Amino acid sequence: SDQRTAWLPAFLAYYNARRPHSALGYQPPASRIPGNNLLQLNS
Known part of the structure; x- marks a missing residue:
């Protein structure tokens, strides 16, 4: 729906x-990736 599409970017952020x-020690997933090297973990 249009509402879901509109809210998805905010939810994902x-x-x-x-x-x-809890599985990450109560840290957000983004904290596991260095801010200056996103591609290194996926190559």
Whole structure:
């Protein structure tokens, strides 16, 4: 739906950069990736 499409970017930003995950020691997933080298982990 249009509402889901409109809210998805905000949700993904929250989920990956701010929401604490218990499996990661209550850190957000984005904290595991160095900010200056995103491609190195996926190559």
